[in-house]
Amino acid sequence: MSSRSAYKARGTVRPCPGFNAYHDAENLRNSMKGLGTDEDVIIDLLASRSNSQRQQIIQAFKSAYDKNLIDELNSELGGNFKTVVEGLMLTPAKFDAQQLKYAMEGAGTDEHILVEIVLTRTNKQIFEFSEAFQSENAMSLKDSFKDENTGDFEQLIVSLQKAKRDESKHVDVSLAKIDAQELLAAGEDKWGTDETKFIKIFCRRNFAHLYKVFEEYYQITNKEIEDTIKDEMSGTFQMAMLGLVQYVKNPAGFFATKLYESMAGAGTDDQALIRIIISRSEVDMMDIKTEFFKLYGKSLFSYIEDDVGGDYRKILLHLCGKDEDE
Structure with missing residues (x-):
């Protein structure tokens, strides 16, 4: 398993050195002046600034021109290009909240989006996008999850949204052995499956510990945890649990x-x-x-x-x- 510490500062977008929010605001305004829009200026500038810097540009634009930069960009752009630019200008929490809202809009729910976002964010990020979601919508994210989902998948996604995961990198080998035995007892060794036991372990343990649990599970069963999930679970719940295992492993x-x-x-x-x-x-x-x-x-x-x-x-x-x- 690759070290999760290697994931620090491994983004392709980094803060721009020599950053000047007012200078960037002026360049963006000039790119939107007159007939047509200079999209190359918008691309080169926004894709070369960190989100924190983009938030400062929004403030500088408001201060200098008394206009909302996101509204100005939206009025000038269209299609997927507009979608990307708007996404870049939102804070990460507001962007996640927007995507979660999109996943639950209209008929049906895109459970893949819910899993992708709630599973892969830190506890702090989950609290932040939950707060952003509630401020933009008439109900809490937890209540939206409960309204839009059912059964074991609902229990899993609500449990993940509680943001109770241990975020240390400590691996307790003896506890990992116990967890593996409990997963075996809740699945392969049981008539029917105790999904609650799987959810508790999968949603509370840190990822390094879970990786060890999966290793221990293989040692005692000679079976990958994914195979048990495929045998014992179905539908969106199976999809989410397999996604969680994949994320833990890589x-x-x-x-x-x-x-x-x-x-x-x-x-x-x-x-x-x-x-x-x-x-x-x-x-x-x-x-x-x-x-x-x-x-x-x-x-x-x-x-x-x-x-x-x-x-x-x-x-x-x-x-x-x-x-x-x-």
Whole structure:
């Protein structure tokens, strides 16, 4: 298992040295003056600033011109390019809240989005996007989850949203053995499955400890935990539990697979592609790119360049960053 400490500062988007919020605000205003919009200026500027710096540009724009920068950009742009730019300008918490709202809008719920976001964020991030969600909507995120989901999946997603996970990297080997035995007793050794036991262990233990639990589980059963989940669970609950295991074993690989799936086959899942690239650009996009190449034999940059159409491709490529060997 790769060290999770290696994920620090592994984003492709980093704070811009010599940053001047008022200078950037002026350049953005000039790019939107007159007929047409200079999209290259917008791309080069916004994709080269950290989210914290973009928030300062918004304040500087308001101070200098008494206008809302996001509204100004939205009025000038369209399509997926507008979607990317708006996503970049929102705080991470507001962006996650927006994506969760999108996943639950209209008929049906996109459970894959709920799992992707709630599973992979820190406790602090979960609290922040839960707060942002409530401030923008008529009900709490927890109540929305309960309204939109049912059964074991509802129990899992609500448990994850409580943000009770141990975030240390401590591995208690004796406890890992006990956890593995309890998972065996709750699944393979039981008539029916005690899903609650799986949820408690999967949602509370830190990821390094869970990795050890899965190793111990294999030692006592000669069976991968994924195989037990496939045998004992079904539907969206099975999908979520398998996703959790994949993320525990290889966080960057989890997102690399999501990115590949968003572009594979006929058409592109633009929403997924945009969401993942924006949310991981300052976190672990370098690691995701490495895993993408290992899994699919082609760089993420090249895949986007070859398979994604439309005027938003250029800003996605900028956010991904070009590797030296590309």
